[in-house]
Amino acid sequence: MSYNFNEIEAKWQKYWSENQTFRASNSSDKPKYYVLDMFPYPSGAGLHVGHPLGYIASDIYARYKRHTGFNVLHPQGYDSFGLPAEQYAIQTGQHPALTTAKNIKRYREQLDKIGFSFDWSREVRTSDPEYYKWTQWIFIQLFESWYDLEAEKSRAISELEEVFASEGNSRVNAACDDDVEEFSADSWNNFSSEEKQRILLKYRLTYLAETEVNWCPQLGTVLANDEIVNGVSERGGYPVVRKKMTQWSMRISAFSERLLQGLDQLDWTESLKESQRNWIGKSVGAMVHFNLYGETLKKVKDDGSLSEHQKRISVFTTRPDTIFGVSFMTLAPEHDLVKKITTPQQKEEVQAYVAASAKRSERERMADVKSITGVFTGAYAEHPFTKEPVPIWIGDYVLAGYGTGAVMAVPCGDQRDYDFAKHFEIPIPNIFENADISEAAFPGKEGTVIANSDFLSGLEYKEALQKVILELEKTGHGYGKTNYRLRDAVFSRQRYWGEPFPVYYVNGMPQMIDAQHLPLRLPEVEKYLPTETGEPPLGNATNWAWDTKANEVVSNKEIDDKTVFPLELNTMPGWAGSSWYLFRYMDAGNEQEFVSKEAQKYWENVDLYIGGSEHATGHLLYSRFWTKFLHDRGQLSVEEPFKKLINQGMILGQSAFVYRLEGENVLVSKNLLGKNEVQPIHVDVSLVNHSDELDIEGFKKWRPEFKDAKFLTEKDGSYIVGREVEKMSKSKYNVVNPDDICEDYGADTLRMYEMFLGPLEQAKPWNTAGITGVHNFLKKLWKLYHNGEEFEVSEEKASADSLKSLHKTIKKVTEDIEEFSFNTSVSTFMICVNELSAQKCNSREVLEPLAVLIAPYAPHIAEELWSKLGNSESVVNAEYPVYEEKYLVESIKNYPISFNGKMRFTMELPLDMQKDEIEKTVMADERTQKQLDGRTPKKVIVVPGKIVNIVG
């Protein structure tokens, strides 16, 4: 019987599904293991061969863990809210729920064909109200929490209210908005309830605030920082502008230090951790206050609109030790003080500069790093130690969004300050011992000795740093401070297809819908575009008001602002649902809780997470944040979501090209190009065979505009296409569909070939031509168990050679799986089958364990062989074979004999032969004498069991 993979694979896929083979139980005596793939977005284009790479790797590992006695959780589901379905809805009017359902169906069919061991009984979809009910619930928990910086922990907002009522806010060390005013217990108790709500909003972990956001007009929504790449939107590449809008934000910045520290405990790649460290951007330094000087101070003092601490300029610096090198200050053009301090003489120039830089987009500002621009304000600040006046400039090299939006400029130590000073002819005092600053600034830290700096002179960097901070604190001119680049995350999207906020507004103040009334379902709308008045698509809904008496959604007409109030019109961003989904899988059907305490305690968190590196600073940071938050509030026993994480490399496509002569309807075969000016045109790879020959007729049919084109072909009449490795994408016509591979070669071949391509983490090109090697291997494997058409295994004892082949393979494959080196284990299987074939081994003693060994990689053929071997239970729970040393013991070693480090010949010697004995035997060999050619060796190095090297 030949290897009929189509039949075998269909049979076992049906068996697994009918028997719920991969259903995981929440109670087991076995140790648990949780394997998770990154949440897929079910796109309309379906899967190409690059998508399943990570799924196959995680599936092999999950199956392996099951064989070795673990209770494995390996779920799958869909991150099904998102932009593409909504863009499609805008174009076609079709409800995104319909397109999404259709795409999911297709996705599932494709996944099923590859034979994954997913527990589909736990499937979740973020767009399912039974799921987003809990996303909304978590949002409410965030709203009801604040961050205690003292305890480094999220706490209930009610506890904060108690503190306010008993002692005011002066001693509260909380993560909050910058503009919180101090108040006493008395004033708190006298505040109106509305005033109290307004203040509490400044402390909540999710809060409503007018912030400068990244607005993308083409997408009609705001974007988070991680959704912008090089100043344009990641999706679509549209321009992004800065705009002030009232938005929901998440106070993730409160967690900066913990998000940073937590990385050390994680088994993630260094590069991924590095990305997160960069993103969090910790810098240690000091806050320094510069009082305003003379006339400037007088001018500002008269301005009643400023609070006391606004009447000075605060800067953040990592080098407070260089404070005596300050020769000017620079404010961001957007800085609040700019207007207040500018002198009348400078007013015109400053206003023009501010206006010009406001017009420049973020992108322009980033692109244009070289040109130095700035204006003097005419104002002066007072140096905190020398009391000398320091001129205040504005310049757009200072970012409004980082630190305080102002810097103390130390041109001798910072290149940007240096360039600015040179350009505007500002003095550059040198405060470093033995530093040459005639050409460039001197940015050195360790070992640098400070000079010309009063009480800091003669001190080394570290000592100076400590001393100056002490002095700043003593004189009230500043304090030591750590700054983070991580900004709070904007949480609102002006889109339809996302989770509705469980929020209604009373007098403009947000109120939470009581959790027991969730989910708040997405309303039906006529169209998915923003309203004519510029409100988000939910503004089109006619039933979108909250009745606080009936606790239900009612018609907008009933809004009376007494018992019926308007609902929030924004929806949540994509990362809301994906920040906690890993926990939902633990207890997917639970209607009482987002996950039960028992289920979560049992599964803890994800042991192995596999997915793409594009989520480094988005999803992976946000889900760490939510996990820490839910842990703080007693909802989770763990503080991190993903213990081990592997980024699979991208599978690239091999695009094919035809070449058109410039301006002519003539296509030239690749080898005839010569020096002609040609224009390469993508060809669908399905029109090209393994020898790169184009199906000319097929091509003409595909692109009718070339039906009359002239083809300059090779001598044999073939047209050879050019090849190039590019990202796999529809637009490049280089997509290979896994369905076709499964149809032609089978899922087992696909699985093994994807692994065989190379190391999991590495990017590598797909080449369908190479798949025959793996397919032949499976055929050879099949043959081992068959004699001609008949299944036949022998009950006789296997030969020593065969047992050695088997155990060598067990050892190597087990090591490889543990190290996620799947490509080398496929090679190992090939070697094993080649050896067993040569040995004509068909002994059950070898073939039965081999079937289990290969089951994680090629599960269908393994099941079939396993059942033919007479087993009635599925192979998935069969015990994994254990390697036994005794089969591998060697008595002879084929020693390489090297001369001056170069191997010349080999010699078989007993492994127990002693060093001097080996030397004698080797030296006595005639080949040795021939190599030496009469010379006497200086030295003979013998490493028993390894090598012999003769020097001289």
Next chain:
RNA sequence: GCUCGAGUGGCGGAACUGGUAGACGCGCUGGAUUCAAAAUCCAGUAACUUCGGUUGUGCGGGUUCGAUUCCCGCCUCGAGCACCA
């Protein structure tokens, strides 16, 4: 500019803590089988070579009996961050 990866045959890649460079597979060449093709099987396949050898893991040095592996200095490619004070 900074950080992190990576450079090995025609191609994908292998080589565990320094010890036979190129495993395994693709492709290619030759052969068997076949009326023929596909499929299958066998042999060969780093380069150069006067067939003795010589050179070879991005480049230049170093350590070592011995380096793809360790150290120093460069080059190239990829990824991330990027006026972050």
